[in-house]
Amino acid sequence: MRTNSPEVRADVAWLMAFSVGLLGGCRSIGPGTVARDRYDYSSSISESWKRQTLLNIVKLRYLDPPIFVDVGQIVAGYSLETGVSLGGQVADPRANSLALGASGRFTDRPTITYTPLTGNKFVKALMTPLPTESVFSTIQSGWPADGVLLAAVASINGLKNQETSIAGVTPPSPGFVRALELLRSIQLSGAVSLRVQQDAQKQQTTLLTLRSQGISEAALADIRELRQLLRLDPEATELTLVFGATASHDKELAVITRSILHIMSTMAAQAEVPADDVAQGRATPGLESGGDAPEPQRLMRIRSSNSTPSEASTAVQYRDHWFWIDDRDLKSKRAFAFMLMLFTLAETGEKESLPLITIPAQ
8 A cells, every 4th residue: 555656645735735725715705795785775775765655655645644664773694604624545556535525604694673663752753843944954955945845834924835634635825836936936046045043042043034136137026026925024135934824023934834744644645546445435535646736736746556667766555556656757756855855854862762673584
């Protein structure tokens, strides 16, 4: 028996080199997962949040209570195990036997924690009117004034927006619609600004400023018409923003803002639902498509169909129907994006720790 034959030594050397190369090539899998996981998880959370919000809007049309479940925590765990085995037997110089084995196991076991958004703080956030200064700050940041105010404001200096009830939709006053048109035109001219100053009592006062210098004659005409509509001082350049139905003087802009739940109810009234559901009393009357409402009064359009939509930006299935927002409807997509942003303007406080639902995805 010769255990040091050239053939055996060559096979053993090759096997050792292969094993060293295999073990030396192992690297941590963690860094490579960061870019992929952040994109995949953010996309999934974004899509699920859109569907959940759209579903709750549609449910309000049927007077079903909205329920929100947030993704509380994501713990992604990975493990990679590799092994190499080497064995050999030399029984005869002419009959050598070598055995090479390799094994590996990859485990991906994320743990996702869901937190139902309930309790007094969250309910208060849904039902409390949005801060007036926050609503106008979105206009200052570039959001269109007519779209923001049509969604988030119930009245301005007594001019009322459309209202939704179990009986149907009450259209907005003509003066309110015209005021929104003028504010949008003035916004495009750059003549509106918002600032916050402190008074002697260290309390904050929000001021809306209307410039009268360095702007076009058309913008000046719009400002004059807006002052007349809202019964404002024709010479005032700064207006104090307050929450209320009517202004106490002509240098004050009294605004009643809506709550998130109120805005969702308004959007729900503009969803297309089967006519039979309304006739049978399953759903409340609303602003149906192709109906009486002029387009400026329509906040968004939620379509419905019996089959899965092919051109949907966001779609959910509810009561054997599909409800969706057309991907080509930019106005509706903008209003829906604004609705999602409003959740950040509402103060929800700390999330309650219980109850939690933890589902290991294996």
